[in-house]
Amino acid sequence: MKKALLIGGTGFLGSALACRLGRADFALTLPTRRRERVKHLTVLPAANVVEADVHDEETLARLMAGQDLVVNLVGILKGDFQRAHVELPGKIARAAAVAHVSRLIHISALGATADAPSEYLRSKAAGEAAVKAFFPQATIFQPSVIFGRGDSFLTLFAGLLAIAPLVPLACPQARFTPVWVEDVVSSIVASLDYPESQGQTYPLCGPRIYTLRELVAYTGWLSGHPRPIIGLPLALSYLQALIMEWLPNGPMTRDNVRSMQVPNVCPEGSTLPFGLTATPLEAVAPDYLAKR
Incomplete structure (x- = not known):
């Protein structure tokens, strides 16, 4: 059984991904600040929901040990963008590289560029750069706004x-171009079967x-x-x-x-990769x- 660490895995997208990976026979580690808030995930087969501060580098190192896959799903729409979108992805990528994790997947945002008008989008771009600096073979996804049951849109x-x-x-x-949460999850899971997806960035749209x-x-x-x-x-x-x-x-x-x-x-003619249909x-x- 392969092991996967989902950082930010207790949120909207992370919960959907956890369910899919659980069905795909992954042993999951889901760090959270407050375990009692995510009781719906504690019932997943082979899921270990642990209280942990993922911003602490020693804690990250312990969480990374023995993992085959690490996915960073952390994202905020307001607050300390530098800490959540830039510093944390850099810490995750560095820890994953040191732990010799096979695959790192980073969830960014559509429109993330260094010269974007918003701090949110600029910080997402800086986070991508931080990930690539430490883990060049990471796969990056840039979804449009995500919809589905339980969304915040x-x-x-x-x-x-x-x-x-x-x-x-x-x-x-x-x-x-709203994209369904299950299509985002399908894209993430499908990338694991495509070695050529390592080091690539994929926009995701409906x-x-x-x-x-x-x-x-x-x-x-x-x-x-x-x-x-x-x-x-x-x-x-x-x-x-x-x-x-x-x-x-x-x-x-x-x-x-x-x-x-x-x-x-998304760029014209682009919706989902790996032959998936939005x-x-x-x-x-x-x-x-x-x-x-």
Whole structure:
């Protein structure tokens, strides 16, 4: 039985990947800050959920020992980007190299470039560079916004639409190619059967481009809460985000607005690698958003 360490493996994407790898006969190690918050993963066969500080290099070294596969899935939308997206990936890659781990997979973000307008995207690019510096043969994936049951994207909009009489929407013309969480997982798992994927970077997208306005309207229609949508110009989008930054767990920041200035789309003709076919949003979203 092969062994896999999933760092950030208790989140939305990580949980889906853990389930798939568990079914593929991997023995999993899932570090977390608070074990009681991820009880749903403790029931997975051959899964070891451990409390650990993955930012501590000695702890990382212990976790890496004997692993065949390491996947870094850590990502945040606000907070200390340098620590989460740059320093941690560098530590992980260095520890994986020292431990002679066979495969390292790093989850980045579509649009990550050193000159991107947002700190989020710049930090993701810096994280990729840090990984490559210590582990050049790492496989990097750059997914578009990920959707699926339990997501923090369409599900978040559905919750807001249920209580709001109308929606003042920042960046309504921002473009996205949402990709299903299971398609992202399939791409990660498939890469393990392609030795040539080592050292490569793969963007991951769904089959269709949507504006943010279209996605919010579709979510409202599916959830049974269609609402008038008022598209905000850029200046008011920043103002709305500034106000939300002061709210506990506010859903948007000014850095998010900067990220949305970059079209979240793959190069033309590109969706998924390894011969996989991207699943349409319309084939999945009704299952978890539709009004019951």
